[in-house]
Amino acid sequence: MKRSISGQSKPVLVVATIVALIVGAVGGFFVGGAGAGVVTVTSTIERIKTITETVAADGAVITMTVTQTLTTTLVSTVTQAPAVEVESGRLLLFTWEEEATDAFLNPFREKYPQVQLETAIYGDQDEMVAKLQAGFRADVIAPCSDYIGILLDLGLIQPIDVRLLDNWLDMFPELWAAPGVVVDGEVYFIPTNIGQEGIMYRTDKIQREITSWNDLWDPEFAGHILMPDDPKISIAIAALALGFKDPWNLNEEQLQQVKEKLIEQKPLVLKYSDEPDVEAAELMAAGDVWISVGWIPEVNELTSEGIPVKYVSPKEGEFIFMCGNSIVKGTQMPVAAHKLVDNFLAPHVQTAFADPEEFGYWVTNKRVVEEMIDPEVVEAAGLDKVLEVLQNAVFEEAVPNYDLWISVWEEVLAA
Numbered sequence: 001m002k003r004s005i006s007g008q009s010k011p012v013l014v015v016a017t018i019v020a021l022i023v024g025a026v027g028g029f030f031v032g033g034a035g036a037g038v039v040t041v042t043s044t045i046e047r048i049k050t051i052t053e054t055v056a057a058d059g060a061v062i063t064m065t066v067t068q069t070l071t072t073t074l075v076s077t078v079t080q081a082p083a084v085e086v087e088s089g090r091l092l093l094f095t096w097e098e099e100a101t102d103a104f105l106n107p108f109r110e111k112y113p114q115v116q117l118e119t120a121i122y123g124d125q126d127e128m129v130a131k132l133q134a135g136f137r138a139d140v141i142a143p144c145s146d147y148i149g150i151l152l153d154l155g156l157i158q159p160i161d162v163r164l165l166d167n168w169l170d171m172f173p174e175l176w177a178a179p180g181v182v183v184d185g186e187v188y189f190i191p192t193n194i195g196q197e198g199i200m201y202r203t204d205k206i207q208r209e210i211t212s213w214n215d216l217w218d219p220e221f222a223g224h225i226l227m228p229d230d231p232k233i234s235i236a237i238a239a240l241a242l243g244f245k246d247p248w249n250l251n252e253e254q255l256q257q258v259k260e261k262l263i264e265q266k267p268l269v270l271k272y273s274d275e276p277d278v279e280a281a282e283l284m285a286a287g288d289v290w291i292s293v294g295w296i297p298e299v300n301e302l303t304s305e306g307i308p309v310k311y312v313s314p315k316e317g318e319f320i321f322m323c324g325n326s327i328v329k330g331t332q333m334p335v336a337a338h339k340l341v342d343n344f345l346a347p348h349v350q351t352a353f354a355d356p357e358e359f360g361y362w363v364t365n366k367r368v369v370e371e372m373i374d375p376e377v378v379e380a381a382g383l384d385k386v387l388e389v390l391q392n393a394v395f396e397e398a399v400p401n402y403d404l405w406i407s408v409w410e411e412v413l414a415a
Helices: 015-027 045-057 102-111 125-133 145-153 173-177 213-217 231-241 252-268 276-286 296-304 334-343 347-354 366-371 375-381 386-392 402-414
Strands: 038-044 073-079 089-095 115-121 190-202 225-228 269-273 291-294 309-312 319-328
Touching (some): 089 125, 089 334, 102 115, 102 334, 125 145, 145 319, 173 386, 190 276, 190 296, 190 347, 213 252, 225 231, 225 252, 225 276, 231 402, 252 269, 252 402, 269 276, 276 291, 291 296, 296 309, 347 366
Parallel strands (some): 089 115, 225 291
Antiparallel strands (some): 190 291, 190 309, 190 319
């Protein structure tokens, strides 16, 4: 399940990505040569400035030199792709179980009957990478933004020609500068869904408002706290609780403080779960767990069953995972692969991702949000607030010294 953070990752909105996007939009960034026509979409420069200023406020060093050379409107120009035929043959989608459904894929099969679309499933991204490295042949994969750097370093994915994506210009333009989308002037990742991970708690068991990751250390909840049995997310939670601004890049002194913080919490914890997205809901329904790492879909499910549960975004920041699709390097079906990537930006997939009873994800197709989803759902879920999500989120990142994190976590469990 994507809702259970584990493994490795990549950074938030960094200036290199933003600069690559801006330079490309002005000077021919998008893949391919001159086409039969030009399609343009505009995005005000204030959006770019808002993003960079927010990152700067978080402590990153940002240069505004490039943005200051632009006019008040950023124009993204995509030349129309020359006519190409979708190949005939086998196309393999290597993906999460939740995305390998007939509801998602049958429209593609009906549109391109010459393509024999097959699927293979992975349980987490480490499994995906290991199998691809071992020679497993796939054409399209469904990574999250944190793994794009890893996939690139290993030479496993290739650039995406956005001219072949009918839905590219319908995306929220802010997402063109989101983590992993553009690397060194090339598009490698098309985000399709964004999930959040914060705290959920039983409002009948806990009478006060929950506002911070530090609430997972409250002695009043002793014996009723569930934590993930996962070094990455648990260490990151403790780092945020301690006030560290960058929970993914911790030096040895900070890791020692995190270890002490987690050992301090240990007598309060009912269980460390290796399936927190499943067990948190089950144990919360039973009344054994009062507070846990949580997700909106689980909260919606529990409340629909009459169990009083609330989701909160901690003041230190909620974790965000942004997932989508990439094309595996060396695919023999490149046009079909592009069309399959585009399929996940299409309305039938995007509306399902946004459905609070199915996934409850934020989606990336702006036109779908504005024209095809119930306005009450949009307002309740904040689907039209993508920029705010990008500004306030703690995106998953790669942990450079992850072996040390594993060692720290083992010491916590053994304490």
